[in-house]
Amino acid sequence: MKRTFIALFSLLILASLVLTACGPKTTPTPEPVATEAPSEEPVATEAPAEPAAVEKTVVVGFTASLTGKYEVSSTRQTNGLKLWMDQVNAAGGVKLADGTVITFESKFYDDESSTDRVQELYTKLATEDNADFLISPYSSGLTAAAAVIAEQYGKVMITTGAASDSVYKQGYTLVYQAYTPSSRYLTGAVDALANADPDAKKIAIVYENAKFSTGVVEAMKAYAESKGYEIVLFEGYDKDTTDFNPIINKVANAQPDAVMGGGHFQDGSAFAKQLYEKNIESIKFVALLVAPPEPTFAELGDAAVGVVGPSQWEPLAAYTPDFGPTSVEFEDAYKAAYGEEPSYHSAGGYVAGLILQKAIETAGSLDTDALIAALDAMDMTTFYGDIQFDTSEELHGLQIGHSMVYIQWQKDADGNLVKQVIWPLGGATAELIYPIR
């Protein structure tokens, strides 16, 4: 028994060794996870007078986190982007100045939520797969690694799901950001607090000690101090923290009017839950990053009530778009396609596609310089909000048009938890519950 096992197994290993040894001669590169073929017959009805329009398929390349810690957000982002692609292809694609009709095709790989292979995969997309445009992975860390490759191979990259400002300070010329940068993530929460209660003066900041959240709270701290707030506590926590009581005890001791900060999904939810359980009386306002806008935040039950969170997009925020679908149209199409509510990550994926589409339409060609000119000059309103990029040399590509909306979890008449937009006041769907208890 044991012998046959060993013999069998050694055969297996030998075979695999032989296979791997011949590796480089075959294709040592991974196969694409999926290829979305464009709709077979692009309807070129728009220009019936012209003689047979030339068709061209443009490849949009990106990596998605199909496994690992970013799986959930990244999948929504990918879904949003695919929805855009399906819609634009179904509508016949984009027509260029010279009559060429452009349809889109996507090519993506799994980055496993880790920076290890991001550059390997983006290089493959830019060279072997001949991607014409790149979309960023989810998260600032992965995007920073991918942006280098985009620049190196001269490909335009629209970043989404990546808010850190620092990527745009590295002298890049081809990288454009769809998200509101992290420096403006929580400043609106300070404004909302000031509007609700001019007497509140003390803010405690508790944040995940990581790239994105540290960037957010440092900018927010400076802003709050400039508005005359006193930062009574500025405390980071390790990314793996689950027990927040030691920090919450410090919060209790500082007696703040408001608590702001957070980090990613899990830590933000755990913090919100434990902060609620500790029942600190002085706290009238809680604003946390990332976690609150997610629909699953409602699983926290009563602990979710009153928590404010910044969101890149909310279905309720009604912008009047001058390009692309309305919020309602997007939401319905997304629900029909994926059977779930879109989150702001989904909207981010979709809008990255819209930006690309608008740039190609404006430029009227696929020439990189013309596209850069079109992107630099872009100033549009979509269902997701305004889009405009910084064109200075130091901060090229930084998003300056779009701004955050702020939601608060509230109980409706039936006692169900619902998200309401409470800031900016122009788009508010409900009044801020203040103080929260």
Place this chain on the structure above:
Amino acid sequence: MKKWLNPGLWITLLITVAIGIWPIITQEAAKREVIFTVLMAIVFASSLNILLGYTGYVSFGHVVFFGLGGYVGMYLIKEYEASIWLAALAGGIAAGLLAFLLGKAILKLRGAYFALVTIGVNEAMRAFVNNFQPFGGPIGLELNFKVYKPYGGPADALWMVYYATFALAILVAVLSYAVKQSKFGLSLMAIREDEDAAEVMGVVPHNAKTWAFILSAILPGVVGVLFFFKNGNIEPAGAFRLHYSIENLVMVMLGGQGTVLGPVLGAFGYQRLRGFLVTNPIFKNIQLSIAGGLLLLIVLFIPAGAVGWLRNRFPRLRRVLS
């Protein structure tokens, strides 16, 4: 002199060169990136093998040298505009220095206690860098795009980093062979078999072990600088990823610990397998389980790894595989 003619060395070198030269011939950037990952693993795994395979000490947190080297190099490049070569050298020295200081203290621990303490060292270092402002704390360090200019632009810089890593991979193969054939190597293997008996036979275990530790730390430090320079940014969570050490242990085990060729084959096989599983639509969702299952089968049935198994099974091969 005879030992330099040994086929054991030349086969290893031949395989390493065969792996590394392919992208250079075809000049394809995508292949270059794939093979870069493999070459980096060869450098890391072969270095680790000096400690793990020859000396019998399981360093779980070996990635601490990779991360520290990377940070020191990136800091010099960013703050002092040092050239990549100087930075890589500094990264290697920093890693070696850390190994020297640590080695004095922790190498007296044996077996699993040593493995545990290296985990502790890596986690302590990660937590420390997370709080260390000169290294950017949690935000880390990011390089401005213009750093690639002196090297002929980003595209050339990437090729340059590739050549450097290729050279390191060849160097590490020669180094592990030289160590294995030397008297120093013999004393390491004596320690592996029975540390107390080795001492009786006149080996000074502590010195030998410390040198093995330092040797195994330097090249991961150098390759860390190259990797993060290419990457353009470094963060604590990415630099001190415990999982990467463990993956490299697996590579050494797969190829055959204590052999010169083993880590090279192990690194290549593991990276290829992983690349295949991750992107294959059938295995994608369960790839971790399949990789784990394979590892388990190898640990249980072929603990000597591919090269070790071949050597045991076909004694004649011992003359050509080392």
Place this chain on the structure above:
Amino acid sequence: MGSSGLLTSLIDGILIGVVYGLAAMGLTLIWGVMNVINLSHGTIIAFGMFGVYLIFTTLGLNPYLTLVLVAILGLLLGVAIYFIAIQRVIDAPHLSTLLATFAVNMILLGVGTAVFTTNFRNVDYALGNIQMGQITVLGTRLVAALAAVFVAGALYFFLYKTRPGKYIRAVANNRAAAELMGIPSTQILALSFGIGTMLAAIAGGLIATLFPFTILSGGVYELKSFVIGVLGGLGNPIGSLAGGLILGLLESIIPIVMPNTWVPILEFVLFIIILLIRPTGIFGAKE
């Protein structure tokens, strides 16, 4: 910080500390009996969390009742892991057992990720608060701590007062001698591994009632378990309780005097120092 603030921190530290201790107990038991560091410990803790979550959300059972079911499943899983992955390499060098348990970890984590995704879960269950002046103690935390102490007591009773428990201690002490005395060492080793994973699963289940979690959450507790194991003495499961208490108190007291982000540095430096000075731990036996 006032005296009530300090007292709150102390109580919080003690309550969470014993739960940490329970989380580490399985790891140290397995280490003590068979010199194996179980690298699948963290994922088994996460499986315990999901066990309670699933039974609680689908059957609506009281989470503490579900622990019994989770414990039995944990025991069976552990025995299975022992026979599949450990038995063959139990006498091999440390690297083999480390990698064997690491491989088990990969398998379990792969299955867990495929089934549960990395979405976060929360067991929405509360027992209210106990208010004593300025100090608030959360019901679920108090119960979790009491349960942890109870399990530790039961383990002590089992190891010292029952025959299989005495066998386990005998095997831990000297396997060869125990075999000579007619103790079936294979079954005893399998039982020990089963009890080790059972303890991890129970700890995970208790933690699930306190914090939201994902399938990847176990890793944190595995690292903590290493630290606790060394504090309390590797191989001394009851010492884990003391080690957990120390860790819990450190985590709640240190942030009072310095930034919270320094806690992990101090923890791991302490871990290294203890390993260097007394590898068997503060409460461990002398070598």
